[in-house]
Amino acid sequence: MNPYSAAVATALKPRRRLHLWIPLLLVWVLLVPFILLLAPLVFVACLIAKVDPFQGVAVYWQIFDALRGLRVEVDDPGARIRVH
Amino acid sequence: MNENRKRILEMLAAGKINADDAERLLAALDKEPSPAASGGDTESLPRTWPKYLRVMVESEEGHVGQGPSKVNVRVPFQLLRAGVRLTSIIPPHARVKVNDALHQQGIDLDLSELKPENLEDLIYQLKELTVDIDDKSSKVRVFCE
Numbered sequence: 153m154n155p156y157s158a159a160v161a162t163a164l165k166p167r168r169r170l171h172l173w174i175p176l177l178l179v180w181v182l183l184v185p186f187i188l189l190l191a192p193l194v195f196v197a198c199l200i201a202k203v204d205p206f207q208g209v210a211v212y213w214q215i216f217d218a219l220r221g222l223r224v225e226v227d228d229p230g231a232r233i234r235v236h
Numbered sequence: 237m238n239e240n241r242k243r244i245l246e247m248l249a250a251g252k253i254n255a256d257d258a259e260r261l262l263a264a265l266d267k268e269p270s271p272a273a274s275g276g277d278t279e280s281l282p283r284t285w286p287k288y289l290r291v292m293v294e295s296e297e298g299h300v301g302q303g304p305s306k307v308n309v310r311v312p313f314q315l316l317r318a319g320v321r322l323t324s325i326i327p328p329h330a331r332v333k334v335n336d337a338l339h340q341q342g343i344d345l346d347l348s349e350l351k352p353e354n355l356e357d358l359i360y361q362l363k364e365l366t367v368d369i370d371d372k373s374s375k376v377r378v379f380c381e
Contacts, residue, residue, distance in 0.1 A: 201327045208325045215322065218314035221288060229303035 155220040163232040240265055240357055247354070251344045261361045286363040286380035288312055295374040313359050313380075320355055323347045 160172040198205035224235040241262065248258040293307040326334065331347050338345050367378035 203325050203327055211318065211321045211325050215315070215318040218312055218318040220314075221310065221312040222315065223308070223310040225308040226306070228305040 155217075159234070159236040161232075161234040164230070238265070243354070243357055247358075250349070253358075261358075264361050264364055283360060284363070285360055286313060288381050289316075289362075290377070290379050290381055292377045293374065297373055313362075316359070317352050317355060320350055320352050323350050 155176055157176055158172075158174040160170070160174070162168075162170045194208075195205050198208055222235075224233070226233045244253070244258055244261045244265070247253045248255065253261070289311045291307070291309040291311075295305050297304070323331075326347060334347055335345070338347075362380050365378070365380055367376070369376040
């Protein structure tokens with residue numbers, strides 16, 4: 153199961169703060185037309201590079217899927233960054 | 237010879253792990269109860285696989301020297317598996333170049349031999365991995381969970 157959302161929070165002290173919650177499902181829906189447009193190009197590129205395009209897509213999908221659970225947190229006096 | 241033991245020795249022979257790693261893995265294997273001793277076969281043994289690699293760093297002085305800083309990273313092992321699968325779609329000519337570059341750096345590793353199934357035992361044994369470094373001003377902890 154792919155991750156549903158990504159959260160990025162940065163706080164550059166003392167003032168600037170940025171809190172992003174990205175619904176990845178919505179991003180996927182928005183990207184579908186572009187993916188469909190680019191699919192033939194990717195297919196041709198894979199054939200030129202002698203790579204199985206379906207295997208390539210599957211591997212990238214698995215990498216995206218594996219991002220679930222990735223967490224990076226940095227607390228520094230100058231900044232605080234969280235990526236979930 | 238036990239299959240796991242054989243795999244570790246093969247990884248050592250292939251240069252994928254060094255002698256210390258092999259010794260640690262073999263010692264970990266010895267700690268495991270054997271299937272015969274437990275009265276069951278290998279398939280029936282519950283194996284708990286580590287899911288994440290954790291790296292925690294605490295430093296009393298941050299990089300700007302203004303105060304303490306902390307880093308907490310959790311990397312899913314699934315990402316490692318997917319990364320290894322990525323090697324399977326590297327074009328053959330690029331793979332040769334990567335192998336040559338690795339060889340020039342003194343790493344005799346053939347990317348085509350890197351397969352996800354070879355990782356499983358290594359990841360399983362990593363569950364006992366713990367690295368603790370206590371310095372005057374910083375602490376580093378690496379472990380699996």
